[in-house]
Amino acid sequence: MITYHTRQFIKLFASLIQDIYHRGKRWQLIIPITVVTLGLLIPQQMTIPVRGATPEDWNENSYWAYPWGKSITHKGIDIFADRGTPVLSASYGLVVWSGYQNVGGNAVIVMGPKWRFHYYAHLDSLDAFTLQPVAMGSVLGTVGNTGNAAGKPYHLHYTISTPLPHFWRWDDAIQGWQKMFYLRPDDYLR
Numbered sequence: 001m002i003t004y005h006t007r008q009f010i011k012l013f014a015s016l017i018q019d020i021y022h023r024g025k026r027w028q029l030i031i032p033i034t035v036v037t038l039g040l041l042i043p044q045q046m047t048i049p050v051r052g053a054t055p056e057d058w059n060e061n062s063y064w065a066y067p068w069g070k071s072i073t074h075k076g077i078d079i080f081a082d083r084g085t086p087v088l089s090a091s092y093g094l095v096v097w098s099g100y101q102n103v104g105g106n107a108v109i110v111m112g113p114k115w116r117f118h119y120y121a122h123l124d125s126l127d128a129f130t131l132q133p134v135a136m137g138s139v140l141g142t143v144g145n146t147g148n149a150a151g152k153p154y155h156l157h158y159t160i161s162t163p164l165p166h167f168w169r170w171d172d173a174i175q176g177w178q179k180m181f182y183l184r185p186d187d188y189l190r
């Protein structure tokens, strides 16, 4: 899901740039560049996305845990909580997707400041709709174990991804280059 949205975002941006370029009005490139820059400048405030949770509710090695099934590495953190605990939006933003898919189960994707995508998965119930604006702390649903978490302890899977590569995040871990696109939630939540 995440990579799909990241890809769509990059495609949309690239076609916009190409379009402007081909129309020969290159000065107009300032428009998308300004919009992206402004988005990057929006300050980001964040909260732990499960009501009442503390950093003790996830393992600090949760991010990039390996081996991790088909995903190879775990691109986010798993915050454990009782079933039905409210899942909160970690940042303010716009819900860009809310629904069910096989892997994530009931899941929500919020686009927040700095063009980052916040992915919330395995929810029990969903309380967010596509294009809904959300504040930091808005309820998106409740903690569950839907999708490929079925039968496992209830938890929220949370991923932050960015379509703008953070080159300085690349390291020599397994799939380390993908760290340019999947940020470490602990850096923002601890």
Ligand SMILES: [Zn+2]
Pocket (backbone or CB within 6 Å): 074, 076, 077, 078, 156, 157, 158
């Ligand atoms: Zn997970």
